[in-house]
Structures are given as structure tokens and as C-alpha cells.
Amino acid sequence: MCVSVARPYSTVARSPSTPLPLRSKLLFFLSQHFYDVEQLRCLLHPKFKGWIQVSISFHTSVPLCESFTSLAYVFALWFVFSSAVARSVSHRFSGQSEWFRPNEKGKFSWDFVNFQEHPIEEVDVSGTVINCTGLDNLGTAKNLRTLSLRGCREVDDWFLSRLHIFQESLEELNLSGCPRISVGGLCALHHLRKLRKLDLSSLPRVQNPGLVRILLEEVLPHCHITGVEYDEGLQAFQEEKDSEALSSTGTGA
Amino acid sequence: FHSHRNINQDVSLTVPPAQLAAMRKHAVRAMPGSDWQPLEITPGLPPERADVVIVGGGVVGWSVAYWLKRKERIRDGVRVLVVEKDPTYSQASTVLSVGGIRQQFSLPENIHLSLASAEFLRSINEHLGVLNEDPVDLQFNHSGYLFIASEKGAGIMEENYRTQRYAGAKVTLLSPAQVKEKFPWLNTEGVALASYGLENEGWFDPWSLLNALRRKAISMGVYQCFGEVTGFRYSTHSMPTDDSHQMSFKRIRYVNVRMPNSLEYQPVECAIVVNAAGAHSGKVADLAGIGSGPKDTLAAVPVPVEPRKRYVYVLHCPDGPGLDTPFLIDYSGVYCRREGLGGNYIAGLSPEEEEEPDTRDLEVDYNFFQDRIWPLLAHRVPAFECTKVASAWAGYYDYNTFDQNCILGLHPLVNNMYFATGFSGHGLQQSPAAGRALAELILDGGFRTLDLSALGFERIFHQEPVLERSIV
DSSP: OOOOOOSSGGGGSSSSSSSSOOHHHHHHHHHHHHHHHHHHHHHTTTTTOOOOOOOOOOOOOOOHHHHHHHHHHHHHHHHHHHHHHTOOOOOOOOOOOTEEEEOOTTTTGGGGGTTTOOOOEEETTTSSSHHHHHHHHGGGGOOOOOOOOOOHHHHHHHHGGGGGGGGTTTOOOOOOOOBBBHHHHHGGGGTTTTTEEOOOOOOOOOOOOOHHHHHHHHHHHHOOOEOOTTTTHHHHHHHHHHHHHHHHHHOOO | HHHHHHHHHHHHHHHHHHHHHHHHHHHHHSOOOOOOSSSSOTTTOOOOOEEEEEEOOHHHHHHHHHHHHHOOOTTOOOEEEEESSTTTTSSSSSTTTTOOOOOOOSSSHHHHHHHHHHHHHHHHHHHHOOSSSSSOOOOOOOEEEEEEEEEETHHHHHHHHHHHHHHTOOOOEEOOHHHHHOOOOOOOOOOOOEEESSOOOOOOOHHHOOOOOOOOHHHHTTTTOEEEEEEEEEEEEEEEEOOOEEEEEEEEEEEEEETTTTSSSEEEEEEEEOOOOGGGHHHHHHHTTTTTTTTTGGGOOOOOOOEEEEEEEEEEOOTTTTTTEEEEEEEEEEEEEEEEEEEEEEEEOOOOOTTTOOSSSSSOOHHHHHIIIIHHHHSSSSSGGGGGEEEEEEEEEETTTTTTOOOEEOOBBBTEEEEEEEETTTHHHHHHHHHHHHHHHHSSSOOSSSGGGSSSSSHHTTOOOOOOOOOO
């Protein structure tokens, strides 16, 4: 004989005559606003760094075609800012004066148009949904030195194959936490001859991270690759072997 | 009462229990709800009627099917049937392909076909994603192609470079010093100029593309049939030309599809036939009577596509070039690319006309590697001097003997037979765009996105080859 207990699927099904206790009401309210609560939790965490940061360097180099470059430059920065706005989350103003970023309401000041002669040096688009078509907008930034793509879920191998436009200048590249990158895109990074720091932590689609690190270090000898240990792909193999040995002894005995 | 009991006893004694059980099982099967039929119906027969029958289930055939379904304006507007001879794809050119894609051609049509296909592959999950199924993973390696030219071919390479840049391909020219600096493992002796593709070039897994196209097309309602096309039933009508010669035009009415391992065939009534049979396109065209007219007439010109066997060798070289290895193509014709991360490479060479291997089977000749490929390869990449052949396979090119470029379009003498064949080794990389072009021809009446009228049948009838100017 089986007894099935029917639980109500949601507490809303309760009849209005019996009011919810306060605790249930609070839990229900929190569950309805789950994402807001998550964002609040992330905001209050001191180490959260998902803000748009653009650093303007005060170079003295003058671009060749001033008017056209300045327009493209303005558009590049507008694109970078507005893609941050698209996240529709209230941003905290961080207080660093060298970086230009959107403020709490997603509004950004247009002060950067005053710096049109100065080329962009560092771009941080972590956590945005930038993809390889969006990279065209940054194509005018010929002196880009640092690019941070941490946690960008739309960055894939095709995006990496387009990074060759920065081959003369890119020195730091952060690719951690991008779920779509695989070895096919990493093998296109050999164009970036000036690369000095490369962050490859937590790339779930790369099966043998240790081997990939060794091969990349062969191809880019001056680059320091972080986030990956040499034996990362090997541990799984060792565990497999151990578990196979255990199971064989089990069946044998 | 007494006799009643006796009758029951008699019945149970005369019928043995095993036969009774069999009768009961047969009766259960005959009840409604089971799939037993008194007249057996062959499983896997194609429908009796279809709008478009595509002969050939390779990547080009399925690409045409997918684009036809994508371009139909109303649901079930076009009934498409894809007929494939071999369900195991054991000899299909698609799955035996090396899988490279490049834009470094000299003909603008070829460049545009490849570029559009790369565009398709870039957003492949938007095009071929099916709800609740895994996303498509092509394992695309963005390593680019490196073409090497000698003194003789440097001029042609420069002109090709200009055509490619004009068409929108991201290619760059490298001097021997730059090649040596970028790829120190390469021997630059005899190298005058090199052309390197920066984007949209590399190699991928052809089986994934074929399965993705097939899965999406079937989800959109394309019928798939495993069988061989053994004949066409067509009607002929004649018309006089200006000089009062009689020209006869055919219209295919029925396609006879024969079931595998059987003599049974189904005549499929159809409106349009697409010949995407790859290496066997010539045979399919002969079935339609193309090329069997009186001599020196248009009707005597056959479709110039025949199978050519090509060998592909897998090499193992632990000290070979690393992750930056491009798809290297030397001016001697030998090609080589990296395969995986374990020091394996894939190499091959197109043989000369005189030494074309026999196409009856797909057996591999290992002496071809020893005698022809290895010396050239070891000269160009010194690390390959100590390499060993791990394995090899052979596949067919659907070789266009006329000018080695694809044939896309309607046949002038068979009013409803379209051809998407003769790719001569470029079928995989041009398949998405070629499928779209053919679907535009069929449904829109003309090319809409890419103008590929230079690749039609006119050039074959006028005997004006449209040749690729390759570097020598």
C-alpha cells in the first residue's frame, strides 16, 4: 500500500482565509525576488569587480587621421559603456579617478570625448555579452595594451581569432571564466607577439589545460600564463586509473 | 453434462500447448495496437510524391535541403526528400575530408562562397540549433592557411592577394624573413612569397557539420530515405531551332529509388531533382540521359564530373611544429596540418594526371607517401625527417575534369534537374553557401545573395573554362 502526500506546488494555492505566517511570507517574498537578492549579495561582497573600467592614457602620439579616428574612438567608448548599461544593474561608483565607468543609474559622463587624441590603452569588458561582431567596434584601438574578458559568456573561438588586430600592442589578456573558448581559439593567440600575461583559469571547454599551457608557452616564449597548473589535465587520468584498479580488485575478490 | 465435460477434455488433448501459445501470440499481434500487417510493407520506403528530390546525402545535399526548408514561406510549402545510397557513409567524401576551409582562391566566386560559408559556421548555433538538443560543436581550429610560392608563382600570388582583399578575405602577404620569424620550424629555401590567412580559415570536423545540417533539416520536415537512384522516368518534347534543327528537352517525372539489398524500388513523383551526388554525379546524370545524344550536339556533352581518389596520411612526429602550425600548402602541392595536441599531423598531395590512382576502391598506397610526399615534406619542414605514418585513408574528390570548379545551376536540356556538384575538393568548405545559392535558384528563380552565374552550365557548353590560377 502506498500513501502519496500531495504538497501544494506553491503557497499561493492556499485559501485566503488562512493567512500565511510571517516567516513563510518572508521566504515567499525572497523567492519571488531571487535575482534582486542575488545582485544585492554580490554588491555587498567586497571582492566583486565586474565593473566597466576604461583607462585613458595620456599619450603624446597623434593619430594619423584625426577626425575619422576621433569619431570611431568616441563610438568605441560609447559602445563599451552602453554594453555595460545593457546589464541593467545598478553600478557602484568605485572612486578611482583614472578609470571612466558608468555610474549608479547606468549613466556615464561624456567627458571622455575630451580625450580624443589619446588612444585607448586598457579595456575591461568583463562579464558583458560582447561577441566577435562587437570586437569590430574596438578595432580602432590600435594601441590597446590590456584586454580583460573575464566571465564573458559570448566570447568564443571566433572572437579570439579576431584578436590579431591587436598583435602589435596587446600585452595582457584575461580570458578566465569564458565558457565557450576551446583549444581551437587558443591556437590563434600566437599572433600576439607582445603578450606578457595571459590568464586561462576556469575554461571549462579546454580538456587538457596543462598540455595547452605547455604548448602555448612554446609558441609565446615571453608570455607568463597564469591560472593553469601543468598537471591539471593529468589528475583526472590518475583518478580514473585508481578507480579502475579499485573496481578490478573488487570484482576479482 | 457428462458429454460436455468429455468434449472439453477432447479439445485440450488434440491441440498441443505450444501451438496453443503460438496461436494466442498471433491473435494478440493481430489485435489493433500492434504493428503487424497482413501485407508486409517495406520499411524505409520514400514517399510516393515529393516536390524536390535531392540525390545524395552528403554535406552539399543536406545543405540544399536545409536552405530549401528555411526559405519556404509557408509551413510544409516544399516537400523535400533526400536520397542517400549508403547509411553508414563509409565512402562519402564528406566524412573522409580533411576538413579545411580557406578564402585564398583566385576566383572571386570561390572566395565569396568560402567567406559566406565561414560566416554561416561562425553563427552556426543560430542557424542549426535545435531546441532541447546539444549545441553544435564543430571543433574549429582557427590556425589559418599558409600558401608558399616560389619565384615563378610569386606574381600570381600577389594578384590573388589583391583579389582576395578586395573580396573581403583577411589575408596577409609575408616575405621569407617574416615567415622564418613567425614559423622558425619552416625551411624557407626556395620561398619567394607566402600568403597567410588571418581569420575565417582553418579546419573543422566535417561529420559534426553534416550531422548538424541533417538534424536541423529533419526537424524542419525534410524526408530522408536510404536507397539508390537507379533511373529516371522523363518525358521528352522537341522544339525546332532557328535553323530548323530539332532539339529535345527532357523533364523528369519520376525518380526510381531502389531499396538497399533489395530489388524493390519506389518511383517518387517529383517536380525538381537536385544532383548533389558528389563523386557519382556523372553516373546519376547519365541515368537522366545527359550526354547520350547525337555527336557534335549539345545533347552529347556529358556532365564532366568523375571520382578521383586522394590519399590522406596521419603522421606522428613528437618534435614537430607546435600549436601555431597553419594549414601549410607548398608550391609543390604537398599539404600538411596539425591534428590534435599529441604531435600528430595530416599530410597529402594531389597526384599528377598520369599517376591518378584507380577509383574502384578506397585502398591506400603507402608507397605514394614514401616516394612522393615525404621528400617534399621533409625538405619544407625539417622536423618531419623522422616521422612515421600512424595511419591513412583515401576518399573521393568529385573532380570536375573541365575546370576543377563547382557546377551550380540548371541543366539546359533537362528542364528540372539542378546540379550542385564538381567541387573538386572544396565541397565541404563551400557547402553552406552553395546550398543557399541553389535554394535561391529553385525558390526565387535566380541568385539573390551571391551571383554565381559564372559557375553554371554555360561555360561547359561554350567550352570556356573558368580556372583557378593556382601558384605553381
